[in-house]
Amino acid sequence: MRLFVALPVMLSAAAIAGPLTWDQLIKSAENEPRYQAAQKRAEATSSMQGTKLWDKMEFRYKLDGFSFAKHDFELRVTPKAFGEGSADREGYEASKNYEQARFAVERSLMLYDRYERGVRYVLRKKIHEINKQLAQVNADRIEVLHLKAGSATFNPEDLMSALEKGASLKADLLADSTALRDAELKMKVWVPDFDSVDLDTAFLPTMEELEQNLSGGVSVSDNFPQIAMARGKRDSDIAKAKEDAAKGRDYISHIGVGYSLEIESLMEKYKTLDASDVYGTGQYSDYRSDFEKETGCTSMLNCMGTADVLVPDQDNRKTADKFFVNLAVRLPFFDSNKDSDLRQQVATLDAESDYLDEVRDISQKVARLSEEVLALIGQWKVQKEYAEQVNASGFMEQFARDAGSDPLLLLRAKESSLESDMKAVKLEYDIFLQYLALLDYAGGLARTGVANHLREGLK
16 A cells, blocks of 8 residues: 555656756755755844843832831833943944854855865766776777787787776776765755756866956955954954943943822821810811720810820822932942953954954965966866877877887877876866865855856856
8 A cells, every 4th residue: 555655756756856957956055954044044133123222121119118008119220331332233233244244154165065066076077988988098908919919019018017007997987986976975965856967067167267267366355255254253242342341331320210109098107186186077086985095085075185096197298299210320430340441452452353364364365276276277278288289180190100000109199198188187176176165265156146156256
């Protein structure tokens, strides 16, 4: 039953699978978890954060006595220290620029891996083809040497050398097959669904195009991803140092506005009353029994004494007087923390020094890579010119006449041409490897919306 369920899936996958192209290989970088994480960080820090008006806000409550008659309510705000707001804004901008540069660096690294693997595969295939031709030439040499066995010009050492070279070429062919298979397995991790590799050599720029692209030199720019990331880190460190220094300028500790509530029915205190207060029409007639117990009087006629009686108090304050303001100011004259400005200056100088070190290091690497690429292109030209000269029909005809139509010399001429082609292909790989490193530093691989970063180059 499971076989019947899995069969349509297998057939559909086989129908969808096709050859791997450069476009698929490059776009697969967007599926990397590291790429997506860096993109999310850059998007999260790209939106402007709200302005922070205070450090903290709190609601305070005070109960004055357990009679629950007096209650104080206060809204207290701790304002930001002087200069902390500007430092926060600088820190946000630095963090945003740093994450964007970090995303560019991550994207560049992912594309570097894919371009390097694709270039290696394409050039290794060319090396494999040349090795097969060299193996055929060597096989023809062995056959000619066998035919010349017993003649006066036969040298057994030549046959032995040819047999040893044949074994070496077989090992090279096996190594080529292994390297190509490993490259395919690596690319299947990035693009799982392909049945063959169709990486066209026309996708790669020519050596003339690379030379023209680098002929004017490479000027280091602040837009280089690693330099931009170093600049973002520098600005972030400086902003953090400013924030730390600003925290020492919190001269206003807090500002509070409150309301004092007194519940009259729960407020009681002793008051001195006389008979007229108790037996009259006043508000203390309800306390007649307490007054009579204290004085022994039963009416206003037979007693004119006074007594201290516990009676409710009255909140006679105006409404405006029920509010209060609380302000706390720190006295900086007695503050022992006097070195905050010095720490800020040291942190700023350290951050600037680290940034300049990074710029100098990248400038040296870019200059060295540019020189190496141009030097390797010069060596490549020499090898290609020699191979073209050997492959020219007029040269081969002249060589054949001068050699007396010796097949061994003709085979050696063809082998020499193939060996020169081999050296040129290996130089191409070294050139592209250095050129990719140069594009990585210069931000050429970090560009978006580019179909071929190799041809786009350092524009």
